[in-house]
Amino acid sequence: MPQLSIKDVTVTYGRDDYAVTPLDKFNLEVAEGTLAVLLGPSGCGKTTLLSCLSGIQRPTNGVIRFGDVEVTGLERGELGTYRRHTVGIVFQAFNLVPSLDATENVIVPLRTSGMKGTAAKERALALLDQVGLRDRAHHHPSSLSGGQQQRVAIARALALDPPLIVADEPTASLDHVQVEVVLRILRRLTGRGRTVIVSTHDNRMIPLADQLVEMQPHVHPTGDRASVDQDHGPGETIFEQDSVGDRIYEIVEGTVEIVRRRPDGTETRLALLSTGDQFGEMGPLFDLPRSASARATSSVRVVGYTVEAFRAKYGGEHLMSLVGRSTGVVT
Numbered sequence: 001m002p003q004l005s006i007k008d009v010t011v012t013y014g015r016d017d018y019a020v021t022p023l024d025k026f027n028l029e030v031a032e033g034t035l036a037v038l039l040g041p042s043g044c045g046k047t048t049l050l051s052c053l054s055g056i057q058r059p060t061n062g063v064i065r066f067g068d069v070e071v072t073g074l075e076r077g078e079l080g081t082y083r084r085h086t087v088g089i090v091f092q093a094f095n096l097v098p099s100l101d102a103t104e105n106v107i108v109p110l111r112t113s114g115m116k117g118t119a120a121k122e123r124a125l126a127l128l129d130q131v132g133l134r135d136r137a138h139h140h141p142s143s144l145s146g147g148q149q150q151r152v153a154i155a156r157a158l159a160l161d162p163p164l165i166v167a168d169e170p171t172a173s174l175d176h177v178q179v180e181v182v183l184r185i186l187r188r189l190t191g192r193g194r195t196v197i198v199s200t201h202d203n204r205m206i207p208l209a210d211q212l213v214e215m216q217p218h219v220h221p222t223g224d225r226a227s228v229d230q231d232h233g234p235g236e237t238i239f240e241q242d243s244v245g246d247r248i249y250e251i252v253e254g255t256v257e258i259v260r261r262r263p264d265g266t267e268t269r270l271a272l273l274s275t276g277d278q279f280g281e282m283g284p285l286f287d288l289p290r291s292a293s294a295r296a297t298s299s300v301r302v303v304g305y306t307v308e309a310f311r312a313k314y315g316g317e318h319l320m321s322l323v324g325r326s327t328g329v330v331t
Contacts, residue, residue: 003030003031003032003034003066003067003163003195004028004029004030004053004064004065004066004164004195004197005028005029005063005064005065005066006026006027006028006029006049006053006062006063006064007027007062007063007064007065008025008026008027008061008062008063009023009025009026009027009049009052009059009061009062009063009064010023010024010025010026010059010060010061010062011023011045011048011052011057011059011060012060013240013243022044022045022048022243022244023045023048023049023052023059025062026045026049026062028213030195030197030211031195031211032193032195033190033193033194033195034190034195034196034210034211035186035187035189035190035196035198035208035209035210035211036195036196036197036198036209036210036211036212036213037198037199037200037205037206037208037209037211037212037213038050038197038198038199038200038213038215039200039201039206039212039213039214039215040214040215040216041201041216041289042242042244042289044215044216045215046168046199046215047168047169047199047242049199049215050089050166050167050168050197050199052064052071052072053066053071053087053164053166053197054083054087054089054166055071055074055079055082055083055087056083058072059072066086066087066163066164066195067163069082069086084109084112084113084160085113085160085162086162086163086164087162087164087165087166088156088157088158088159088160088162088164088165088166089157089165089166089167089168090150090153090154090157090165090166090167090168090170091153091168091265092168092169092170092172092173092263093173093262093263093264093265094141094146094149094150094152094153094264095153095265096141096149096152096153096156097141098140098141098142099140100140101137101138101139101140102128102133102136102137102138102139102140102141102144102152102155103121103124103125103128103137103138104124105141105152105156106123106124106127106128106152106155106156106159107120107121107123107124107159108156108159109156109159109160110123110124110159110160113160123159124137124155124159125137127155127156127158127159128152128155130155130158131151131152131154131155131185132151132181133148133151133152133155136148145178146173146174146175146178147174147175147177147178147179147181147182148178150170150171150173150174150178150182151181151182151185154167154170154182154185154186154189158189162194163193163194163195164194164195164196164197165189165194165195165196165197166196166197166198167186167196167197167198167199168199169199169200169201170182170186170198170200171183171200171202171204171205172200172201172202172263173263179202179204180204183204183205183208186198186205186208187208190210228247228303228304229252229301229302229303230301230302230303230304231299231300231301232254232296232299232300232301232302233296233299234296234297234298234299235295235296235297236295236296237293237294237295237296238256238280238294238295238296238302239280239290239293239294240290240293241259241260241261241289241290241291241292241293242289242290243289243290244283244289244290245280245283245284245290246283246284246306246307247280247284247304247305247306248278248279248280248281248284248285248304248305248306248307248310248319248322249278249279249280249294249302249303249304249305250276250277250278250302250303250305251273251274251275251276251277251278251279251300251301251302252275252301252302252303253275253299253300253301254274254275254296254297254298254299254300254301255272255273255274255296255297255298255300256272256273256274256277256279256294256295256296256297256300256302257269257271257272257273257294257295257297258270258271258272258273258279258292258293258294259292259293259295260291260292260293261292261293270292272297278322279294280294280304281310281319281322284306284307285307285319307319
């Protein structure tokens, strides 16, 4: 019997006549003690799947089981217990607390679980030793290299000895030498029957994998209209960075900000658009993932056009002028 079972899992974002479905009746079984590597382009659902496995996100449909636990059936309080004791998460952007040193960062989940101070410190130091960072135990993240920060993040994920580890692009921000060290650590994590799921673009992960899972993006228009009207409230997302879409948008009323998420998790505002502005042309025109997110900053109404409908209404020359505009907004 597989330790991890994913059956017909679907995740859909969006509403009305247009929806993005990064996971569409996705199925996967992973045995205990396996290093499974998720491969695929941006927008194919790798991060979404890891979020579902870690209990951060609930799929629209489908069932996820880990061992005897039906993750998709857990209530809110049960999900908290599951996240603390069953799954360890390694983030691409490390997500270390800047004001805490390496030891203190690893101690956080230990103290949260109720472990006393001396025992927690001893456990944290032992984990840092496992990832080769005992001599950096009292260094803050700002004085650690990217590879060292990622190793601290791995030690923190192992703090409560979870049977499942999920790692989202763990080598994306690292140089060649740092990658080799982190890859060896990830390979060792399957010891003692631990299951490890890693999403990556890095082909160097392939020889280390016990199981390769190739994923492809899924985009499903829920209607066939050439243009659709959408209303969004303040703070609502029109489309997400790295998602795949086939609509170009025009603002009928309100304001929209275009923001880009950095590897460290912070955001940069690229533009603030208002009535009459158009955005989102690069993704559908060149079949690229969105390189930024579009978010309503007020109550906003937009019209989403297919490329063909936009070209028919405004002309090919106008479309290409959007592509060549000087704002630097590429969505």
